[in-house]
Amino acid sequence: MNAVTTQAMFEKATTVRNAVEVEHVSKHYGKLAVLEDISLTAPSGSVLAIVGASGCGKSTLLNIIAGLAQADQGDVRIDGVAGEPTHDTRVVSYMFQEDRLLPWRTIVANTEFGLEAGSLNAERRRERSLAALKMTGLEGFEHAYPHELSGGMRSRVALARSLVVKPYILLMDEPFSKLDPQMRSQMHAELLRIREQLKMTVVFVTHDVEEAIVLADKVVVLRPRPFTVKGMPGIKVPLPVVIGLDMAGEITEVGDNVENWSVGARVLVNPLNKKKGLMGEMLDGGMAQYCLVSADQLIAMPEGVTFEEAASLPVAYGTAHRMLVTHNTIKPGDRVVILGASGGVGTGCVTLAKMLGAEVIAAAGSADKAERLKAMGADHVINYRDTDFSKWVIEKYGKPQRRSYEGGADVVINFTGGDTWVPSLKCIKRGGSLLVCGATAGHDPKEDLRYIWSFEIRVIGSNSFYDDNLAALMELIRTKKIAVQIDKVLPLEQAAEGLRMIRDREVLGKIVVTP
Known part of the structure; x- marks a missing residue:
């Protein structure tokens, strides 16, 4: 993973000394690369934001800075000194995403908790805690219990508990993510006021780009790791293995007791082996001159369909067909927003x-991809790098209404998850649908159930594909009702280059490798 550093709109503090320095830090969990060669600095007295999609390593990096996790490679220095900063709580304080208040303690007792391991007597601890509560606007609530406070007040207690040790550096892991927008804005103002008062350095993690711009002097963006090459949590692949899930070709040899198939037959392979799992993951796949498949995985190819077209279908188009056609989720005239529209499933x-008669709004990450999606038939294209897709939909079609069916999109197709989940809910009309078949940017996004019940939104999951999906797709190609989007056809010796292009997001649609 790489870190890209950008400056916020204006500098709020400039000093020569760096409070935090991270140099060439890498972290792996087994074979999974979480962080790779990360370097960044936070000048003393500044606010540094670390932004990125779910699962890109933001919290892991913050834990390494705090000394709660060890880097496999690289160095972390606090005020120029390498070591484990958590050994000195006067230097670094950590505010977690959850408030982690002890329910049996009063607010002032919760605030004192971080001082109890130190040398201060009870009187000094209480004095410090009362001062921290006053600083965070909680004067008068000292003897209340956590369950008696609102979410915003509990966050203030957590902040007071972090400040009571008088930290030189405050680390924050999405501390305001569970607050409503109004309360979050109030906490932003409180944090900036307190930071200026105490002259401390703040390093915080967030999904919210707007929050980063409001609070930070400097923003570091962590790019999502290319999980299809370097591994994805939960998938254990037996190595070595020949990759390649989607394949089509001619039968060159038939095993004993195999009926109804003969040498020379043109076939598409369903990559799911019913006994062993997916080809290219659990057993050798098709990135080779020959591959061994079970007879029940074969589907006859009709005339008029090329091997390249057929090989593009299973995982991408098969998944899309099941989600849209099998589940009958799109009607003619529907406004359909497609996130990640430039990938295989997206195209x-x-x-x-378009075949089903929808008005298609496609989201892509470059002007070139936008033009190519329009050429494919997309009615509108949003460049998600400079335009908020949810706000665009609301501005174009009107704000969704709870008492009528006006405004918003009929369907949002979201297989990215992560930071795009709640914005997707916000732009769907009453009675509309959110379709999901994956989560490439994070499977555990922030949720807001209010939109689901208030607007009667249907969240419809779709998993994989079956032989009937693949056969139906080949018939649509044969009758020229659809065309498969193939970006490039490469020879087998250039397969690694094809993977690189996919990893670096240079592809629209599919890359096909031929032997």
Whole structure:
């Protein structure tokens, strides 16, 4: 993973000394690379934001800075000194995403907790705690219990507990993510006021780009790791293995007791082996001149469909077909927003949604991809790098209404998850649908159930594909009702280059490798 550093709109503090220095830090969990060669600095007295999608290593990096986790490679220095900063609580304080208040303690007793391991007597601890509560606007609530406070007040207690040790550096892991927008804005103002008062350095993690711009002098963006190459949590692949899930070709040899298939037959392979799992993951796949498949995985290819077209179908177009056609989720005239529209599943959704008569709004990350999606038939294209797709939909079609069916999109197709989940809910009309078949940017996003019940939104999951999806797709190609989006066809010796192009997001649709 790489770190990209950008400056916020204006500097709020400039000093020569760095409070935090991270140099070439890497962290792995087994074979999973979480952080790779990360370097950053936070000048003394500044506010540094670390931004990125779910699962990109933001919290891991913050834990390494705090000394709660060890880097496999690289160095972390606090005020120029390497070591484990948590050994000195006067230097670094950590505010977690959850408030972690002890329910049996009063607010002032919770605030004192961080001082109890130190040398201060009870009187001094109480004096410090009362001062921290006053600083965070909680004067008068000292003897209340956590369950008696609102979410915003509990966050203030957590902040007071972090400040009571008089930290030189305050680390914060999405501390305001569970607050409503109004309370979050209030906490932003409180944090900036207190930071200026105490002259401390703040390093915080957030999903929210707007929050980073409001609070930070400097923003570090962590790019999502390319999990298809370097591994994804929960998938254990037996190595070595020949990769390649999607494949089509001619039968060159038939095993004993195999019926109804003969040498020379043109076939598409369903990559799911019913006994062993997916080819290219649990057993050797198709990135080779020959591959061994079970006879029940074969689907006859009709005339008029090329091997390249057929090989593009299973995982991408098969998934899209099941989600849109099998589940009958799109009607003619529907406004359909497709996130991640430039990938394999995305281009499949664009193609099928247009075939079904929908008005397609595709989200892409570059002007070039936007033009190519328009050429495919997308009615509108949003560049998500400079435009908030949710706000665009609301401005274009009107704000969704709870008492009528006006405004918003009929369907949002979201297989990215992460930071895009709640914005997707916000732009769906009453009675609309959110379709999901994956979570490439994070499977555990922030949720806001109010939109689901208030606007009667249907969240419809779709998993994988079946032979009937693949056969139906080949018939649509044969009858020229759809065209498969193939970016490039490469020879087998350039397969690694094809993977690189996918990893670096240079592809629209599919890359096909031929032997």
